[in-house]
Amino acid sequence: MARDFKDKVVVITGAASGLGYSLCKRFAQAGAKVAGLDKDAAGLKALAEELGGMGASVNTFLCDVTDEAVVNDTINQIIDNIGDIYVLINNAGVSHVSLFKETRAFVLKRVIDISLFGTIYCTKAAIDSIIKTQGTVIGIASVAGYAPLAGRTGYAAAKHGMAGFLNTLRTEVDRDGVKVLLVFATYIKTNLAKNNLSADGTPMRQERPTSGNVLMPDEAAESIFNAAAQEERQLLLGETAQASWDLYHSDPQTYEQIMLSLNEYVFNSTADDGDS
Numbered sequence: 001m002a003r004d005f006k007d008k009v010v011v012i013t014g015a016a017s018g019l020g021y022s023l024c025k026r027f028a029q030a031g032a033k034v035a036g037l038d039k040d041a042a043g044l045k046a047l048a049e050e051l052g053g054m055g056a057s058v059n060t061f062l063c064d065v066t067d068e069a070v071v072n073d074t075i076n077q078i079i080d081n082i083g084d085i086y087v088l089i090n091n092a093g094v095s096h097v098s099l100f101k102e103t104r105a106f107v108l109k110r111v112i113d114i115s116l117f118g119t120i121y122c123t124k125a126a127i128d129s130i131i132k133t134q135g136t137v138i139g140i141a142s143v144a145g146y147a148p149l150a151g152r153t154g155y156a157a158a159k160h161g162m163a164g165f166l167n168t169l170r171t172e173v174d175r176d177g178v179k180v181l182l183v184f185a186t187y188i189k190t191n192l193a194k195n196n197l198s199a200d201g202t203p204m205r206q207e208r209p210t211s212g213n214v215l216m217p218d219e220a221a222e223s224i225f226n227a228a229a230q231e232e233r234q235l236l237l238g239e240t241a242q243a244s245w246d247l248y249h250s251d252p253q254t255y256e257q258i259m260l261s262l263n264e265y266v267f268n269s270t271a272d273d274g275d276s
């Protein structure tokens with residue numbers, strides 16, 4: 001039987017933009033009590049206004065997921081004031097586009113802190129509550145969470161880490177009735193590309209070439225909502241994600257050649273060596 005989210009508390013990180021915003025809308029349409037977390041106050045205000053205008057139950061929280069104390073405080077506030085958590089969607093993320101040899105180490109750490117430690121802090125704070133509700137933990141990973149992606153060593157490390165963390169967590173909490181869903185997404189039309197960090201940590205503020213089909217955020221949110229309702233373990237989101245999974249696991253060298261041909265632009269960087 002499909003899971004029903006009506007009147008259930010659904011916590012979504014990175015709620016102020018892109019996929020997180022669409023996930024908030026989709027779960028709100030299903031009657032969930034949505035708690036949206038982000039570090040972008042203006043985006044949270046827009047979310048609260050739009051969902052509030054639909055008559056949805058929505059609360060927003062200014063929360064940087066890399067700050068463990070703030071995460072703990074936010075999750076406790078949600079549990080105390082709204083109720084036990086049924087779904088946690090670890091969605092906040094940022095990428096970089098820069099060769100490893102040119103990238104400052106703090107940039108790689110920032111990317112890993114948001115996607116991996118943000119996921120660990122939020123899940124740690126919420127897990128006892130999710131065990132009580134026999135709820136679901138979701139992680140928004142990427143094709144870079146199971147295969148290489150040139151120019152994104154930090155992002156690939158973060159998303160591979162997220163996959164290892166959540167796949168292992170599943171084996172521990174399955175006996176508690178908790179479900180874990182990993183989403184390996186392909187390109188979604190969001191602000192991610194504009195927010196990409198460069199080798200020195202400054203946001204790139206420009207689009208980058210994409211390969212394969214590009215999904216709209218509402219479309220991606222619908223697929224994730226359905227996968228959560230159906231208690232799926234893994235969602236390969238988008239045709240490119242499925243084709244990449246099949247090719248990488250059957251013929252990794254051919255996969256790497258194709259991936260490199262599509263990402264040749266990352267080798268044309270004019271970045272300096274990052275020491276300035």
Ligand SMILES: NC(=O)c1ccc[n+]([C@@H]2O[C@H](COP(=O)([O-])OP(=O)(O)OC[C@H]3O[C@@H](n4cnc5c(N)ncnc54)[C@H](O)[C@@H]3O)[C@@H](O)[C@H]2O)c1
Pocket residue numbers: 013014015016017018019020037038039040043063064065066090091092093094114115118140141142143184185186187188189190191192193195
């Ligand atoms: N867009 C894509 O093509 C694509 C592909 C695969 C996976 N993903 C993943 O989807 C997720 C959502 O990204 P998006 O595409 O919607 O991008 P986006 O930039 O539109 O949204 C990301 C949101 O995360 C928030 N955020 C960033 N750092 C944060 C922090 N420290 N604390 C709290 N919030 C923070 C941002 O403020 C923003 O609202 C990310 O994890 C991303 O890696 C995106």
